[in-house]
Amino acid sequence: MTIRTAVLRGSLALVLGAILLSAALSFYEFRQSLQAEIARNLRASAGALLERIDAFFFERLEDIREWRRLELLQDIRVGDVDKRLAHLLGDLAAGHGGVYRGLFCTDLDGKVIAATDGTLIGTQRSPRPALVTEPSTAGVAIVLERLEAPDQPSLDRVVMRTSIPNIFGDGVLGYLYAVLNWQEVRRFLADAVRGSGRTALLLETGGRVLAASGSLAELGQPDGATLADWARNAVQPDAPMRKALSNDGRLLLGAAASSGYQHFRGFGWRLLMAEPTRIAFAPVFRLAWAILGVLLLTLAVAGWFSLRVSARIARPIGELTDFARALHPRALPAPPSIDTGLTEVGELSRAFAGMIAALERSREHLVRAAKLAVVGEMAAIMAHEVRTPLGILKSSAQLLDRRPELAPEARELTAFITSETERLGHLVSTLLECGTPRPPNFQPHDLHEIVAHAVALVGSRAGKKDVVLAQDLAASDPMVHCDREQIMQALLNLLINAIQLVPAGSHVSVRTAARGGVLSLRVEDDGPGIPAELRERIFDPFFTRRQGGIGLGLTIVQQIVQAHRGEIVVTEGRGSGACFIIRLSQNEGGLHS
Numbered sequence: 001m002t003i004r005t006a007v008l009r010g011s012l013a014l015v016l017g018a019i020l021l022s023a024a025l026s027f028y029e030f031r032q033s034l035q036a037e038i039a040r041n042l043r044a045s046a047g048a049l050l051e052r053i054d055a056f057f058f059e060r061l062e063d064i065r066e067w068r069r070l071e072l073l074q075d076i077r078v079g080d081v082d083k084r085l086a087h088l089l090g091d092l093a094a095g096h097g098g099v100y101r102g103l104f105c106t107d108l109d110g111k112v113i114a115a116t117d118g119t120l121i122g123t124q125r126s127p128r129p130a131l132v133t134e135p136s137t138a139g140v141a142i143v144l145e146r147l148e149a150p151d152q153p154s155l156d157r158v159v160m161r162t163s164i165p166n167i168f169g170d171g172v173l174g175y176l177y178a179v180l181n182w183q184e185v186r187r188f189l190a191d192a193v194r195g196s197g198r199t200a201l202l203l204e205t206g207g208r209v210l211a212a213s214g215s216l217a218e219l220g221q222p223d224g225a226t227l228a229d230w231a232r233n234a235v236q237p238d239a240p241m242r243k244a245l246s247n248d249g250r251l252l253l254g255a256a257a258s259s260g261y262q263h264f265r266g267f268g269w270r271l272l273m274a275e276p277t278r279i280a281f282a283p284v285f286r287l288a289w290a291i292l293g294v295l296l297l298t299l300a301v302a303g304w305f306s307l308r309v310s311a312r313i314a315r316p317i318g319e320l321t322d323f324a325r326a327l328h329p330r331a332l333p334a335p336p337s338i339d340t341g342l343t344e345v346g347e348l349s350r351a352f353a354g355m356i357a358a359l360e361r362s363r364e365h366l367v368r369a370a371k372l373a374v375v376g377e378m379a380a381i382m383a384h385e386v387r388t389p390l391g392i393l394k395s396s397a398q399l400l401d402r403r404p405e406l407a408p409e410a411r412e413l414t415a416f417i418t419s420e421t422e423r424l425g426h427l428v429s430t431l432l433e434c435g436t437p438r439p440p441n442f443q444p445h446d447l448h449e450i451v452a453h454a455v456a457l458v459g460s461r462a463g464k465k466d467v468v469l470a471q472d473l474a475a476s477d478p479m480v481h482c483d484r485e486q487i488m489q490a491l492l493n494l495l496i497n498a499i500q501l502v503p504a505g506s507h508v509s510v511r512t513a514a515r516g517g518v519l520s521l522r523v524e525d526d527g528p529g530i531p532a533e534l535r536e537r538i539f540d541p542f543f544t545r546r547q548g549g550i551g552l553g554l555t556i557v558q559q560i561v562q563a564h565r566g567e568i569v570v571t572e573g574r575g576s577g578a579c580f581i582i583r584l585s586q587n588e589g590g591l592h593s
Helices: 003-067 071-077 084-094 183-193 224-234 282-325 343-385 387-401 408-435 447-464 484-501 553-563
Strands: 100-107 112-115 130-134 142-146 158-165 172-180 199-203 209-212 251-257 270-276 443-446 468-473 479-482 507-515 518-525 567-572 578-585
Touching: 003 142, 003 158, 003 172, 003 183, 003 199, 003 251, 003 270, 003 282, 071 084, 071 100, 071 112, 071 172, 084 100, 084 112, 183 199, 183 209, 387 408, 443 447, 443 484, 447 468, 447 479, 447 484, 447 507, 447 518, 479 484, 479 578, 484 507, 484 518, 484 553, 484 578, 553 567, 553 578
Parallel strands: 468 507
Antiparallel strands: 100 112, 100 172, 130 142, 142 158, 158 172, 199 209, 199 270, 251 270, 443 479, 507 518, 518 578, 567 578
16 A cells, blocks of 8 residues: 555545544534424424413403393393394404304204394204313303304304303303304414424314314324324423424424413313424534535545645655665765655655765775775785795895995995885885774873874974974863874874975964864865865775875774774865864763763
């Protein structure tokens, strides 16, 4: 799996999981809150509507109580021969703006004596079974009954009936009927739910529907027992919310029980308010679509961002991979310069470049070690093969030189033999020192004293070539743990090389400085200098720029400095000259401890 694929999958999975989890929790919490709020609203609406209906019936009950005591109702004794009672009933019905469909009176035998509808006079109207009886405290019962006779299509289904008392004696004379315009009750229900998508049902105690705002098809045609159960569950203030849902979960229900109006205690009816969940939860569904849109948009943004990030990560790693594949043991290319803005990738690039540089240094060290091994082997062979013949040649030349009869030409030749054998012996010693260096004997020494002694030793040689030697010993603390003889040898090699390479009249300076526990020694000249392309090879064995040199002096200097756990670098000096800088730690642990 590639980095791009892994980052893309991981980010998309993270974003998708986070959004789905938060969306699910938000959807659930919002749905629960909305359901609870709608249920409270349904209950409140049902209670307000039922209070309005109770007030309506309270007024109707007050009307019929007042009318039953009217003196003109006593005309039913004589059959309303002068029609005054019929005119009174007509005026009473007209004065209430269509609340009553009609009024009529019967005697005790059920014969209609007077009515707002003249066709009813003389017909029989016996009391029907009571739908509900108003629990009057005055001992006068007002009954609501159904009109179910098929031969009376002009009448509505519900009438109010009360007895007509005999104001001139005891007992009753007959009955007063008020036919209610039940459309008024339906209008209350329709006004309450208009434009909301809700259904309002007025239920009697047994659960039968007295009035509805619309068709019962929306409720799935429930029977009376189901409606009564719904209403009973929905009015419980501590009922779980799931009980406010219909059986199939398509409806939210709220109900209220009649609590009466003023001194009217109500008929015990219930009002059920139902709202389909597709309407009630429309905001939830809109939220779900909005969440889906946000999810898709977030996934698109996350995918784009992941591709950009993964590309910024994969591209430099790919470049590093190509660079690693292009590595050649003999020619290491420069590592690519990578700047992605990502700290970790930048650190990886720098670490990779550092590793390549370390590999290059390791390779150089291996090459130098191989050369030194060759030097050591050569030194051992030469020491064995050359020193004995050289000693014999030198001794023979010295014996010949002691003879007095030796001619001047012969004496000159013996001098040549002696000097050349000494030079060859010096060369063998140098090879031995380079091939098998002696471990340093660390002791505290004053570097300024070592510098002064070395300058004094090469002073005569510098004077012969007219080279000016200068000292600038500025280190405040010149003490360092070192091997005095080896540091002296390294310093002498640097000074002799500088004197030999610079032209007459040049300057060679030795400076010291101390900072942060590091003691620096600079040997600088104003000679021809060392080209930049040769500075990396200057310490290689057998590399020399001086006529007659063998190229081991600077190699020995580097060995000595490294044995002292220090470092030596070559840079450009004054003008175009060369500058060798030796750094030694003033701590016993070394420069990098």
